[in-house]
Amino acid sequence: MKHTKTYYRVWMLIPFFALSCTEPFNLKSIEFQDVLVVEAVITNEVKYQEIKLSRTFSLEEFTPSEESNAEVAITDNAQNIYKFEEKSNGKYLSIIPFGVQPNKDYTLSVTTKNGKLYKSQPTQLPCVVPINNLYASREVSQDTGNENMTIFVDDFDSLADSKYFRYEYEETYEIIAPAWRNPECLAIYGPVDPEACAEALSRRLCYNTVASDSIIQLRTDNLKQGRSSSAFPVRVISRDNPIIRTRYSILVKQYTQSLEAFTFYEILGKFSSSESLLSQNQPGFFSGNIYSEDNKNEKVIGFFDVSSISSKRIFFNFSDFFPAETLPPFFGDCTPFEIPDFDIAVARLEAGEVVEFSHAPGVPVLYIEIQCWDCREIGTTLKPDFWVD
Numbered sequence: 001m002k003h004t005k006t007y008y009r010v011w012m013l014i015p016f017f018a019l020s021c022t023e024p025f026n027l028k029s030i031e032f033q034d035v036l037v038v039e040a041v042i043t044n045e046v047k048y049q050e051i052k053l054s055r056t057f058s059l060e061e062f063t064p065s066e067e068s069n070a071e072v073a074i075t076d077n078a079q080n081i082y083k084f085e086e087k088s089n090g091k092y093l094s095i096i097p098f099g100v101q102p103n104k105d106y107t108l109s110v111t112t113k114n115g116k117l118y119k120s121q122p123t124q125l126p127c128v129v130p131i132n133n134l135y136a137s138r139e140v141s142q143d144t145g146n147e148n149m150t151i152f153v154d155d156f157d158s159l160a161d162s163k164y165f166r167y168e169y170e171e172t173y174e175i176i177a178p179a180w181r182n183p184e185c186l187a188i189y190g191p192v193d194p195e196a197c198a199e200a201l202s203r204r205l206c207y208n209t210v211a212s213d214s215i216i217q218l219r220t221d222n223l224k225q226g227r228s229s230s231a232f233p234v235r236v237i238s239r240d241n242p243i244i245r246t247r248y249s250i251l252v253k254q255y256t257q258s259l260e261a262f263t264f265y266e267i268l269g270k271f272s273s274s275e276s277l278l279s280q281n282q283p284g285f286f287s288g289n290i291y292s293e294d295n296k297n298e299k300v301i302g303f304f305d306v307s308s309i310s311s312k313r314i315f316f317n318f319s320d321f322f323p324a325e326t327l328p329p330f331f332g333d334c335t336p337f338e339i340p341d342f343d344i345a346v347a348r349l350e351a352g353e354v355v356e357f358s359h360a361p362g363v364p365v366l367y368i369e370i371q372c373w374d375c376r377e378i379g380t381t382l383k384p385d386f387w388v389d
Contacts, residue, residue: 036067036118038290038302040108042074043255043309044125046099049074051084051092053110056301066090069113077105077122100125100306108290108304117293120304126256127162128308134252136314138321139236147239149321151250151314152231156220163221164262166255166307167234168212172387174247175206175379178334179357179372206379207387208243215269217262240328249315249387255307264288264303315388334372338364 039052053067072084072092084092100106105122112118132155139150153167182204185197218232234252237244257265288303318327336357339345345367348354357368371377 033299035299035301036110036112038108038110038118038288038300038304040120040302041255041305041307042100042106043307044099044101044128045309046097048097049082049084049094051108053090053092053112067112071109071111073109075107075109076100102127106304106306110290118290118300119293120291121289123258123289123304123306125306126164126258126308128310129156129162129165129254129256130310131252131254131312132156134312134314136250136316136321138239149237149239149244149248149316150233151235151237151252153218153234153252153254154231156232162256162308163219164257164259165218165220166257166262166265167216167218168253168255169235169250170209170211171235171243171248171250172207172209172384173243173245173249175208175331175375176246177204177206177371177373177375178330179336179368180204180375181373202381203374203376206375206381207384208379209384210243215265217265217269219262239322242328242331244316244318245328245330247315247317247389249313251311251313251386253309253311255305255309257305257307260289261303261305261307264305313386331371331378332369334368336366336368339367 033056035056037054037056039054042049051072053070053072055065055067066089068086068089070086070092074082074084074094082098083095085095087093102125105124107122108120110118131153133153135152135154137150137152139148140146141148151169180203182197182200184200185192212235216234235250237248287299288301290300290302290304292298292300339348339354345354345365348367349356352370354367355370355373356365357373358366375381
């Protein structure tokens with residue numbers, strides 16, 4: 001995942017606002033607690049599992065403090081120990097790939113560089129619930145009347161033991177530069193330069209991948225016996241969003257959770273905005289399932305989440321749902337325009353904001369925003385391994 005940002009800002013303030021006040025003032029933390037932050041989602045996928053450690057930071061600070069040089073391990077009730085090593089500041093990966101197994105208790109332990117020991121409650125893997133049906137549908141919003149493309153997960157087994165789910169997604173979309181041209185590949189003024197032609201061709205087609213950054217959850221424990229739930233919208237995309245302009249793909253990951261994990265993320269979602277899952281200012285404190293062995297009253301932020309995971313990917317073209325209809329606008333205005341001021345034109349060219357679109361004798365030079373001519377400004381030419389044209 002372009003994964004969620006991994007830090008907390010924690011403080012306590014006594015705010016006072018005076019409507020008549022015109023003098024600027026600087027907010028400061030009145031009380032600040034240096035608290036360990038643990039992000040640990042372990043799944044049944046056999047892979048190098050990842051755990052992130054950091055510290056809370058105060059209102060006056062702008063960047064997190066990663067917790068480095070810690071000893072991290074997961075132990076199951078069969079006394080198997082899975083050790084982790086730090087790969088970058090605060091990011092720890094298991095030394096060997098592994099996946100958690102059913103009917104086993106797993107416990108996380110963290111010993112920080114100052115010798116403090118933290119542990120999680122023993123946690124078991126919930127039953128695996130696969131994604132049975134993932135599909136896209138053209139919908140009309142009842143609230144706004146606007147058309148959207150909605151990605152649904154459907155066909156839940158209401159008889160299954162697991163009822164709590166969290167979703168993440170990675171969406172990948174194709175970018176075709178609408179103002180792309182390839183005069184370098186045309187033998188108009190002489191032999192074609194192969195390198196220049198290859199460079200021109202690379203500007204036309206790109207791809208971009210973006211991960212979800214919000215908490216998306218579903219509970220199905222209120223379903224009637226023997227009845228499947230209605231479709232659940234994981235992602236809603238405006239009809240005019242340029243990411244679906246040509247071809248679009250989404251990989252949806254379904255985490256089957258315990259009630260405790262569901263509740264933790266539900267509370268976390270209420271504290272966080274959609275802009276960032278874990279980096280928002282936390283106006284209070286709520287505990288997870290991790291505690292200090294040395295001081296039971298010490299606060300620890302985070303949750304040791306043992307989840308089973310299922311994933312599914314779909315593709316669709318804009319024309320599949322909107323045949324013969326106008327494409328969504330591109331990323332920016334791709335209408336050629338004049339820049340009357342020569343100095344401004346030179347400055348924007350040097351800044352890489354625009355390129356010359358046409359330059360003919362006796363007519364003004366027309367410019368165009370660079371991403372309309374070169375898709376590499378907003379994507380990469382590297383075609384994903386999973387991509388299907």
